Amino acid sequence: MAATAQPVPAYQRPPxxxxxxxxxxxxKEWTAYVSITPVVLLFIVFTVFTVAFSFYLSFHKWNILEPDRPFVGLENYARLFGDERFIRAIGNTIYFTVFAVPLTMAAGLLVALLLNNKIRLRGLYRTLFYIPNITPLVVSAIIWKWVYQGDYGLLNYYLIQLGLIERPLLWLADPNLAMPAVIIMSIWGGAGYQMVIYLAGLQAIPEDFYDAAKVDGANGFQRLIYITIPLLNPTSIFLFITSVIGSFQIFTQIYIMTSGGPLGRTSTIGYYIYEKAFRHFDMGYAAAMGYALFAMIFVFTIFQLRFLRREFEY
Amino acid sequence: MELAKRIQPTMTRQEQEQRDRKAASNRQLTALLGKIAIYVVTTTLAIIFIAPWAWMVSASFQPIGDIFDWPPSWIPENFTLNNYTRFFEEANIGRLVLNSTLVAGSVVIAQLFLNSLAAYTFAKRRFPGRNLLFVIMLGALMIPGQVNLIPAYLILQHVPLAGGNDILGNGGHGWLDSYAGLIVPSLSSIYGIFLLRQYMKSIPDDLIDAAKIDGAGHFRIYWQIVLPLCGPALAAMSIFTFTYHWNDFFWPLILITSESLRTLQLGLALFVVRNRTVWDIVMAGSVIATLPILVIFLLFQRYFIRGISLTGMRG
Incomplete structure (x- = not known):
């Protein structure tokens, strides 16, 4: 505060x-507004304005290469329902989400439970499980493309060694195996993050709870089911919601590993929007798809917050 | 054991002792077996998790013929650095690394300042509209990137007087295909503000009030008192941000068309698309693209983990 500032007379109270x-x-607090101005400006330009402008675009036939951009009303949205590729992309995205999210969470929880024991080299184990998570997605996708190779891939070799399959499988080229392959790769990449969050959650559970349960004669499995998992519920809800939102937008793995193929079986909404907007430059239609995705995420989040929070309150 | 004694009074003292010992050793055995089981399961999982990654490193040092061996050879038999030298020759690696470092580095520096100042303002100052604004910004995190994507692209294309544009933003390519386009939209991040705000909330208000009484203004309190206390949170945020932008693929893919502006991830991905079969060089490139992040992670692991749990737990 400047030394010349006048002391506020006692009678001049805030109105x-x-x-x-x-x-x-x-x-009085004008400097507060100044200090958030850059952040708010960026927010207005790249979030508020873009959301509004995307809405505007979705009602227009807007191709970046054509100067004429007529208003078409709800045509783009109507087109969505008749677009087989879009409907399949939704199906593929849901397929991915339904398997990848719970399985990644389960893997993360399992590893966290293992590492929550007093074992040697915990830090080393934690690092090993976390490394896939910091590996750039581009690199992960490249590695797994090799792992899944039909003729010389690692996965086929070890599955044959274990006697689980007889002939090499063409993981990424087989329409029925491509999406499971992407899901397995995503579990590998995501479990480390979930593990760290679950570990933090586990460490927040008071030891007394377990002692009390031991006195009551609960065995390890019962303690897990009746104490650990319910008490981790807030953590699980957080992970569930953020993972679902993330998996609705999956793109990089698809771009590098399958390019949406084979036969469009791995074309997700995120990938299809990219194709429409930046390969065909059909931006009005792509904006409508973006809004459809937004609506799905919105409904899902509201539903989760209302349903899950109430269900498991204790 | 007291209970057992009372129920079976006919047991001799010797028998009882034997029983106790047996029970105790049984318990020890179970505990030991449990411990062994935990080690076996954890180690097996860890090997599965690290195997694809370890294979990348191993393959990057093998000649192409050995990479295709069945069974796969995990330890390079004919160790070579040839893949790396060839990647260096073919992919203008210096430029790719420079671009990635420049973009991720500038974003981190800008966010360190802008995010922390905003976080201080939201955490420690009271002003009309504060909570509403903060809630709106947090709520916006739910909006999928695909919604903002196309308008953001168009905004960058029409930045006035940039990239051959006139004063109305028409005629040229604006900030598309430029460093500015890669950096400016990420100068601040709501996620980063949120992380820092959570941390600053834990700094006692008394400290700030004391500084106010001593005549310090808000900017001085922020700069000289609060920021120095936020070391761990600032470190966590910087590492996240750097990792995110170093690893980012989507935004450069859309924005960048000139070869000289490609980031490392984009360069690597396009290299893979162009040369689908040169796995030896691709593996060397993958190692190079991962190395800086791995080093940062290993050096600052604890900040990483703390930062994740800091945002993770609050939901």
């Missing part, structure tokens, strides 16, 4: 009530 008080506080 009572409503707008005048708000204005007074705004004037």
């Amino acid at each position: 009572e009530g409503g707008i005048r008080r708000t204005l007074y506080l705004m004037r």
Whole structure:
């Protein structure tokens, strides 16, 4: 504060009530607004404006290469329902989400439970499980493309050695195996993150709970089912919601490993939007798809927050 | 054991002792077996998790003929650095690394300042609209990137007086295909503000009030008192941000068309698309693209983990 600032006389109190008080506080704290201005400006330009403009685009036939961009009303949205590739992309995205999210969480929880024991080299184990998570997705996708190779891939070799399959499988070229392959790769890449969050959650559970249960004669498995998992519920909800939102947008793995193939079996919404917007430059239609995705995520999140929170409150 | 004694009074003292010992050794055995089981399962899983990654490193040092061997050879028989030298020759690696470092580095520096100042303001100052604004910004995290994508692209294309544009933003390519396009949209991040705000909330208000009484203004309190206390959170945020932008593929893919502006991930991905079968060089490139992040991770692991749990637990 500058030394020349006048001391506020005692009788000059902040005005009572409503707008005048708000204005007074705004004037008094004006530097607060200055310090968030850059952040708010970026937010307005790259979030608020883009969301609004995307909405506008979705009602227009907007191709970046054509100067004429007529208003078409709900045509883009109507087109969605008749677009087989879009409907299949939704199906593929849901397929991916339904398997990848719970399995990644289960893997993360399993590893966290293992590492929550007093074992040697815990730090080393934790690092090993976390490394796939920091590996750039481009690199992960390249590695797994090799792992899945039909003739000389690692996975086929070890599955044959274990006697699980007889002939090499063409993982990424087989329409029925391509999506499972992408899912396995995503579990590998994501479990480390879930593990760290679950470990933090596990360490927050008071030891007393377990001692009490031991006195009551609960065995290890019962302690897991009746204490650990319910008490981890807030962590699980957080992980579930963020993972589902993330998996609705899956792109890089698809781009590098399968390019949406074979036969469109791995074309997800994220990938299809990219194709429409930046290969065909059909931006109005792509914006409508973006909004459809947004609507799905929105409904899902609201549903989860209402349903899960209430269900497991204790 | 007291209970057992009372129930079976006919047992001799010797028998009882034997029984106790047996029970105790049984318990020890179970505990030991449990411990062994945990080690076996954990180690097996760890090997499975690290195997694909370890194979990348191993393959990057093998000549192409050995890479195709069945069974796969995990330890390079004919160790070679040839893959690396060839990747260096073919992919203009210096430029790719420079671009990635420049973009990720600038974003981190900008976010360190802008995010922390905003976080301080949201955590420690009271002003009309604060909570509403913060909730709106947090809520916006739910919006999928695909919604903002196309307009953001168009905005960058029409930045006035940039990239051959006139004052109305028409005629040229604007900030598409430029460093500015890669950097400017990420100068701040809501996620980073949130992380820092959570941390700053734990700094006692008394400290700030004391500084106010001593005549310090808000900027000085932020700069000289709060920031120095936020070391771990700032480190965590920097590492996240750097990793995210170093690893980012989508935004460069859309924005960049000139070869000289490609980032490492984009260069690597396009290299793979162009040369589908040169696995030896691709593996060397993959190692190079991962190395900086791995080093950062190993050096600052604890900040990483703390940062994740800091945001993770609050939901």
